[in-house]
Every structure is written in C-alpha cells, then in structure tokens.
Amino acid sequence: MSVQVTVICMLRPLEVPFRYLFGPGPSNVPPRVLAAGGRGIIGHLHPEMYEIMNDIKKGIQYAFQTQNNMTIAMSGSGHAAMECAVFNTVELGESVLVAVNGIWGERVAEIAERMGANVHIMVKAPGGVFSNGEIEKALAKHKPVLFFLTHGESSAGLAHPVDGIGDLCRKHNTLFLVDTVASLGASPIFMDQQNIDILYTGSQKALNAPPGTAPISFNERACQKMFNRKTKPVSYLFDMAHLSNYWGNDGQPARLYHHTGPVSGFFSLRESLAILAEKGLEESWRHHKEVAGYLWKGLEDMGLKLFIQNKDLRLPSVTTIAIPEGYNWREMLQYIMKHHNMEMTGGLGPSTGMVSVRGMLKF
Template sequence: MHGPMKGISVTLRFTPHLIAAVRTMSSTTVPPSPALLQPLNVPYRLLLGPGPSNVPPRIQAAGAQQVIGHMHPEMFQIMDDIKKGIQYAFQTQNPLTIAVSGSGHCAMETALFNVVEKGDVVLIGVKGIWGERAADIAERIGAEVHLLTKPPGEAFTLKDVEKGLSEHKPSLFFITHGESSSGVVQPLDGFGELCHRYNCLLLVDSVASLGGAPIFMDKQGIDILYSGSQKVLNAPPGTAPISFSEAASKKMFSRKTKPPSLYVDMSWLANYWGCDGKPRTYHHTGPITNFFTLREGLAILAEKELRLPTVTTVSVPVGYEWKDIITYLMKNHSIEITGGLGPSAGKVFRIGLMGYNSTQANVDRVLDALRDALKHCPKSKI
C-alpha cells in the first residue's frame, strides 16, 4: 500500500494474528441491544426526594462542556476553584480540603479509612441509617466501636455525648448533621470543644444539610467534615467535598499502618489536589465532567448564600400504604418523593426542597399532588 505523500511507500503485511483479530471483531456472537441503537430518552421528573435534586441550567451547561485532560493545568485551576468553594461552603481555612471522586458514602469511607486504625476506639452517634453505616465501616477496619443511640426524630445533647466520651475514651466521635432518614438537624455548637476536651476528633456527616442548614467547620471545632454533590449543591452525584483540620491531618499522617484503601488514601489525594506543596502526580483519573458541575454548584452557593432546610419528613397518614402514595405521585404527577430509610422505613415520607428546587411553586405542586393522592389511593378500613 502506498501512502499519500509522494516518494514514500508503506507496505502492510497482514499476519494470521491480525486477520484473526479482524475476523473476530466482524463476527460477534452477542448482538448489540436494540435499545442501544435508539436515542437516549430521559423523562423529566420533579425530584423532591432527599436527593439527587434537579440540576439547574447553569450546571447542565457545565456538564455539556468538552472534557480536558485530568492533568492539564486548566484542570488543576478548576480543582483549585473547587477547593476554595468547599472552604467557603464549609466555612473553613483548612488547607487539606478536596472533593473525593465518589459519592457521600465514598467520603464517609475516606474519613474513616484515613483516620481510624485497627484497635482504635470509635464512638458513633446513631439516630438513623447514616450512623449505622459509619459503624459498619469502622467495624470493617477493625476498630473498637461503641454506639451512642437516639430514637429516630431526636437529636443528641452535649450531656449525651459527654457521657459517651467519658465512658469509652474514643479517639473519634461521629455524628450526622442532617439525618435525612428521619428529617432531623443536629445542633453542633459546643460539640467540637467537648470532644477536644477528651482528646477526641469530631467527624460530621453533612451530606443532606450542606448549603441548606448553617454549619461552620472552624468555629464549631469540627475536625473532619464531608458532604455530597447531589443535594443542595444541585450537581450530579459523583463528587464529595471533604476537609480535615490540622489535628485530624496530624493523626492521619502519623498512622502506623497504611489506609486499607489506595483509592481514598489521603497521602495520595492531598498531592493530587495540590495540598502538600509538591508537584502533582497521577493518582487516578478524576471525574472531569463532575468536577465541572461541582465547581458551578459551589459557585451558585457562594453567589446566592442559600441557607434553607433541606429534607422534611411527614408521617404517613393512618390507613394508607406509603408505597401507594409515592407510586401515584410518580405515575400521575411525575414527582419523586421517597419513603423513610432505616428505622423510619414505612413510617414517613421524605420530601426534599434543596437549592434549585426550593421554590414556592414546587411546594404548592407537591402539596396539590399529595391531596390528589389521598383522594385516589385506597385507604384501609381497619
């Protein structure tokens, strides 16, 4: 075969291996799915559950941008913007502030995997499913886990926590700020100071509350704080802001053993996010498009200073089956709300009004839809 440039001749020799490869590609035994040969069709839904929330046009536009290389200087600038946006949202000056490439669950594991070692004593505040998840992760690490429990719908007091700290002497105390499974916002004032008095780090989950309920990482003495992108920030799921105080960083980087996960090892991630003052090196391919959308979600938060309650829980009316009402709203009104989670399962509805969805029109729409559902859904006569 002769090339297009004059005077240059290129000869291709087809070896048996190459011919076999070509023949294999042209004679598939598994045909493509007919569905994949059709255009993607995503129906519109008003997402008034506890997350994800609807994505505003500005963030959709960010997600439509062409990708760039994950190690390009322009990408690093966007990551720096994200870091500053998280510092504003968290109200912290912590240098070690990043976004994990994963969901809020991934951030929970990042926090626990890096700060907790086998044999460490950990106290977990459980008032819903997220405390249960944190306890599960800590147990998998091999920590000595103690539970501080409250019934769903209640919050911990300083007296409750001090009793647990005094009894168990933990190195870490976990608590959920916005417990979306029961709809409770946990007051945090005084908790950091109390934990530090007992030489204990304070770890706070703010996945469902960040941007909707006030939280001040530095002023409240929070050592590790994490959240998610898909709630009030209105970005797609897949990135999770997290920040570590100086005390948390010191414990993390003086551990005796490596974290059980390379993917969320903060010694690597700190470098990838430019937090250690060294040239950035490859750790993993970050979710570039998700970083674009997270950056815009944080920018909108900074511009509008959103501070609204996020998830409202409503008791299921007596005599009604919760699944019937949720199904009716989706089928007849294209509205998503969800049922309870964990200890609140089957007892409540969870209605999310977060960021872009926090409008009077959406409140009226979901109330009208609920009235309609109560008229048409069967009610038990028992």
C-alpha cells in the same frame, strides 16, 4: 467465537424523562450547572484542571466556613467521603463512637466495623437528639479516636445541633466527624468555629450538582492523626496521602497521577459552588428556611403531621411527613410519581415505614 449479546436496546436513543426530584437527592440540576458538566473534556492533570480544582477548594472552604488547607472533593458520592474520613483517621482496633438516630450513623458504624475498628454506638429512635451531656459521658467511657454525628439526618428530617460538641471532643482527645451531605448550604454549619475536625458533604443535594463528587475537609488535628499512622489506610483510592498531592495540598512541586478524577463532575461542582458563592451562604440558608416554612405550613394545613415536631430541629432541605394511619406509603409514593411526575421517597433504615421524605425544588 464472539459472544452473542442482544443489543437492540442500544439502537434506541437515550431517553430520560423529566422528573420533579423531591426526594432526598439527587435534586434537579439548574441549566447552568448542567451546561458546565457538558463542556469538553480536558486532561485531569492539565494546568487548567488544577486551576479549576483550586477554585473548587476555595468554594468548599467558603461553603464549610473553614480555612483548612486539607480540603478536597472526592471522586465519588457521599459514601466515598464517609469511607475516606474513617479509613484515613482510624487504624485497626481503635475505638470509634457513632451517634445513631437514623440510617447514616448505622452506615458509618458498619464502614468502621468493616475496616476493623472497635465500634461503639449511641442509639436513639429516628430523629432523636443527643444531648451534649450524653455525648460527653460516652466519650469518657469509650475514649474513641473518632466521634461521628450526622448534622442533616435525611432519613428522619432532623437538623442536629452541633454547638459545643467539638469542644467536648477536644477535651477527650477525639476527632469530631460531621456528615452534612443533606444539609450543607441549607442549614448553617461553621466548621472552624464549631471545632469540627472532619466535615463532608455531597454534590447532589442542596448544592444542586449531579451526583458523583463529595467535598471533604480535614483540620490540623485530623491531619496530625492521619499523617502519623503506623499502618497504611485500607483503601488506595481514598488514601489522603495521595489525594492531598492530587489536590495540591501537600506542598510538593508536582501533582502526580493517582487516579483519573471525574472531570465533568468537577466542572459541575465548581459551577454549583460558584452559584452558592454568588448567592451567599446567609441568603441560601434564609431561602431554604423560607421555602421550607411554606411547605411545612401547607402540609399541616392539609392535616398532615410532620415527623419532627420541633420546628427548630427540622432540616430545611428535607421534610419528613409522618405516614398517616391506614395509608400504604409505597402506594402513595407510586401514585404521586405516576400522576404528578414527582419523586418523593419513603424512610430509610430505621425510619422505613414511619415517614415519607420530601426535598425541594428551589431555583
């Protein structure tokens, strides 16, 4: 007997409203990137696809400012890159140190805990900044194999300083993992110069591509650790031994089937990285800063208070507004969506109820 499922809804055409996406991602996608994603599908193991993946690798190396060979895009959202970074570089029972000053540190701590790492956290209130001194003390105490820091803490609107931390991690024989999902392309980061061992981002923020792919790069130190493991990583899908072959990074003559990559997502990602390369990183950083400056001034002129008081620590891609006293943030955001078709969001995790979050439209 066939199963009775009502499919009347499927007889209606797909409807997608236009929205101004001013939340912390996904952001509105420019027509050129949408068109790239709408191209006909080819096989994920065809030579033309390899060419496109090679271009993506170059585009990521430029965006990350790195020459790392072990540079790929994950088939999955930012979380895929988070899990890939942790699963590949950490083994059961090893010590991991996580800086928590918003939801993303909390999330990575949970990921590491779930795979059985020995997790230590350093905690600040949302938007708090860790000094290099504090970080060094914790590195010396916990002797972690991996230290995690969020560069662009989107739940707080913070651009955390990164200089000098990579050197401290080297001194303490720790890998330095940095999350730039919300900041890449908007706020300067120099993977090689800043001695960052593992860096990842997402496609759907300042890169302006659809969600679903996530660039990640590992340097030689990180490769040494992850390719000399005693045990296999807990995830088959995110195992870099396989992914490095799929991306042509392992020096083998043939790329073997591991999983089916998101072909359309890779087309879009390539186009968004091409736009960044044409525009230039410096210009992209300048543009974000300029637009954010107008926004900050406009908001302050309206009498609103920004959550991050020090301008130099504000994330240019995601602005957080302190919720004015006596207002219900949910109602305000619903009003803005209903009357202006604009998505803004509330805080996340520890910043819930403290801020409303506004990204920006910049093309």
